[in-house]
Amino acid sequence: MGKPLKNLYLIGGGGHCHSCIDVIEQTGEFKIQGIFDIKENISKKVLGYKIIGTDEDLIKYISTVNYFLVTIGQIKSAIPRMKIFDFLVGNGARMAVVISPRAYVSLHSTVGAGTIVMHDVLINSNVLIGVNCILNTKCLVEHDSKIEAHCHVSTAAVVNGNCTIESKSFIGSNAVLKEGITIKESTLISAGGFYRGR
Numbered sequence: 001m002g003k004p005l006k007n008l009y010l011i012g013g014g015g016h017c018h019s020c021i022d023v024i025e026q027t028g029e030f031k032i033q034g035i036f037d038i039k040e041n042i043s044k045k046v047l048g049y050k051i052i053g054t055d056e057d058l059i060k061y062i063s064t065v066n067y068f069l070v071t072i073g074q075i076k077s078a079i080p081r082m083k084i085f086d087f088l089v090g091n092g093a094r095m096a097v098v099i100s101p102r103a104y105v106s107l108h109s110t111v112g113a114g115t116i117v118m119h120d121v122l123i124n125s126n127v128l129i130g131v132n133c134i135l136n137t138k139c140l141v142e143h144d145s146k147i148e149a150h151c152h153v154s155t156a157a158v159v160n161g162n163c164t165i166e167s168k169s170f171i172g173s174n175a176v177l178k179e180g181i182t183i184k185e186s187t188l189i190s191a192g193g194f195y196r197g198r
Contacts, residue, residue: 005031008096009061011084012072013037013046019137020071021047023100023118030067030096055084059091067096070114074134074152078168078186082150085114085132095131103135112149130167139171142179154191 008030010017017035024030034052037044041051053060058068068088070081089095095114099105103121111117112131120138123129127141130149138156141147145159148167153159157171160179165171169183172191177183181197189195 005029006096007031007033007066009033009058009066009068010035010049010071011037011055011058011068011088012070013041013044013051014071014073016073016134017046017071019118020069020098020116021049023116024069024098026101026119027098028101030098033066035071055087058084058088058093062088062091062093064094067094068114069096069098069116070132074150075170076188078150078152078170081132082168085150089113124161136173148185 013035032049035046035049036053036055036058037051039054044051070084072081074081097111097113097115099117100119102119103117105123106125108125109123109127111129114132115129117135118137121135123141124143126144128146130147132150133147134152136155139153141159142161144162147165150168151165153171154173156174158176160177162180163177164182166183166185168186171189174192175189176194178196
């Protein structure tokens with residue numbers, strides 16, 4: 001018999017949650033027990049999983065046998081994701097690390113708590129990924145790069161070697177970062193461009 005599945009609760013029931021559910025199911029590591037969203041959506045289902053409460057109910061579910069993942073998307077601001085993550089961690093919650101079986105993460109790299117690594121992502125060696133990040137489908141993070149907390153690297157974006165992306169930043173789809181540059185805190189990089197830094 002395999003290992004028992006870990007109980008997992010999701011916070012946020014929108015489009016990003018749909019993508020997260022697909023990855024979570026493929027891992028075979030977690031059992032989704034419910035989703036927290038706005039009050040109007042309680043008892044509705046997201047891909048078959050019930051919305052069981054709002055953010056105000058989270059505290060009742062924090063225990064040593066439950067894990068959490070923030071499944072609110074991040075484009076304009078990291079603040080909503082960050083506030084929920086900080087609340088959970090501050091109250092002793094266990095944050096999941098979710099890595100798609102279709103992703104490659106070097107054994108010489110580190111992925112922080114509350115981060116999801118989605119399908120076909122490639123994380124090369126000596127990379128540090130911070131907490132509560134989204135590494136979205138098909139993005140590439142090259143060797144010796146650092147992605148700080150609460151960042152979103154979007155679909156098919158390329159982070160070349162020895163880059164630093166400071167906290168709360170967003171890298172758009174198909175964007176390419178030149179090697180060795182630093183992206184300052186809370187920066188939003190548009191989709192599709194080649195970013196050389198300043």
